[in-house]
Every structure is written in structure tokens, then in C-alpha cells.
């Protein structure tokens with residue numbers, strides 16, 4: 001029997017503009033930023049040493065997703081489970097363990113080639129963390145770091161991977177109209193009280209740079225801190241892509257902004273907690289109850305006045 005994943009413990013991002021990411025994390029998101037081994041930067045949300053691990057490189061994408069299990073023996077048991085599923089896995093090297101502050105780590109790929117890691121944390125902890133600008137702190141605890149959303153070319157295979165291989169539970173589904181007679185399904189998965197630690201959407205058939213990650217989410221402890229983060233984002237000059245709104249399934253009130261790597265961060269507050277004893281898997285026909293509109297758009301407003309051309313000025 002495979003051991004249960006406790007939480008989404010960390011995410012690894014390879015970023016091309018490390019200095020801007022450091023400023024974005026510290027001055028906009030309000031995470032801790034400290035140097036990690038081998039030129040990495042550790043972003044902290046709580047007492048865990050690194051919830052997001054930044055390394056310098058050209059990918060500008062999520063390069064690993066860390067799923068925490070309780071013990072090193074559980075990592076070994078997960079390796080045996082992967083073997084029964086016909087998946088190849090490898091143990092992390094010492095230098096990889098150091099970067100993640102892990103005692104043991106196993107890595108393997110999902111059908112899209114995303115690297116997933118199952119790990120047991122190293123014992124020593126660097127001590128308490130309190131954000132300098134997010135006064136209410138970040139909501140982690142039993143819910144883990146937050147959530148990550150991937151786009152999948154082979155959507156059914158990735159759903160199968162999430163449930164059968166990782167052992168995540170389906171929270172619910174959202175069905176979206178994306179064209180005349182065309183609906184897509186987005187699926188949400190939990191492994192603890194957080195409504196979803198991971199979600200998967202079919203890859204949008206639009207040209208553009210392929211990124212595996214669509215967005216990641218971190219959650220503040222108060223709505224005031226959500227509003228302040230939005231203000232800081234605008235002042236910093238990092239575009240807010242979807243303004244404040246609320247999702248129907250996890251009840252999260254949030255806004256979405258571009259990170260310096262191009263993929264999105266969702267900054268949220270007020271997510272619902274899942275209790276498996278009475279949770280009912282539901283289906284929704286919309287992604288937002290209200291809001292989450294493009295920045296600056298007024299729903300139902302008259303079309304904007306034409307802007308004067310440069311020649312007219």
C-alpha cells in the first residue's frame with residue numbers, strides 16, 4: 001500500500017531573471033527570500049525552509065513539484081508503489097537533497113514530462129518566519145504550501161496520474177464553454193484540508209510559449225493583505241491579469257498576476273477547507289462566481305472611448 005502524500009511541500013521554478021524574482025517575492029508577495037545551496041533562492045511562507053525554490057535558467061517554468069510524505073521509509077514505500085504502476089523513478093542526489101532541505105527524495109515524471117518528487121523533510125528547521133509585509137501571514141499548516149495548476153496535452157492521462165499514481169482525491173470539476181458547442185473540463189485534487197493542492201486543465205490550443213505550469217497559488221490570512229498585495233503588484237509594475245474575484249468551488253477570493261517568468265501567481269484569501277467525511281464531489285459551470293475579469297475592465301460597461309492616436313495628439 002502506498003503511503004499518503006501529506007501536502008504539496010514545495011515548488012521549484014527555473015527563472016531567467018533571478019534578481020527581479022527576488023524583488024517580486026520579497027516586495028510584492030511578501031515571502032521570505034534567503035540564499036539556498038548552489039545559487040538557489042529559498043522563498044519562505046512559514047517555518048519550512050523553502051516553499052518555493054528559485055534557480056537560474058532559461059525555462060521560466062515549474063521544474064519540480066514536491067509532495068511531502070511523513071518518513072524516509074514512506075519515500076521507499078512510494079518507490080515500490082511506483083514500480084507496481086510501471087513508472088521509473090530515481091532517488092535524488094545529495095546536492096538535490098540539500099537544495100530542497102530533504103532527507104530523502106524520489107523523482108519521476110507525469111505523462112506531460114513534469115517532474116514530481118516525493119520527499120521526507122530533513123529534521124533541522126531554520127526557525128520561525130514572519131512576513132515583513134503580509135501581517136496576517138500565509139495560510140499553510142495542514143494545507144501545505146498552496147496549489148499548483150498544470151496544463152496537460154494528454155488530459156485524461158494526467159488525471160489518471162493524479163489519482164492512481166499520486167493518490168490525490170478529486171475535489172470537483174469545472175466545465176467551461178470555450179467556443180460554440182465546445183466545453184472543457186478542469187479537475188481539482190486534494191490530499192488534505194486544502195480544497196486543491198493541484199488542478200489540471202487541458203492545454204489551451206493557442207500559439208505561444210509552452211509552459212507546463214499555468215499558475216501557483218499562495219494564500220494570505222486576511223482580505224486586507226490580499227488588497228495590499230494587489231496594490232503592491234500594480235506599484236511594482238507586474239501586470240494584474242485577472243482582477244479580484246471568487247471561485248465557486250474553493251470559495252477563494254483572489255487576483256492573478258504575471259510573475260517575472262510569465263506564468264501566473266494567484267494571490268488568495270478565504271479558501272474553503274475540505275472535510276473528507278462529508279465532502280461531495282460537485283460540478284460547476286463557471287470558474288468564477290464574480291470578478292476575475294481582465295484588469296481595468298468594467299463588466300457591462302459601455303465600450304471604452306476610442307483612444308486618440310499619436311498623430312491626433
Ligand SMILES: [Fe+2]
Pocket residue numbers: 147149215216217266
Ligand atoms: Fe488557482
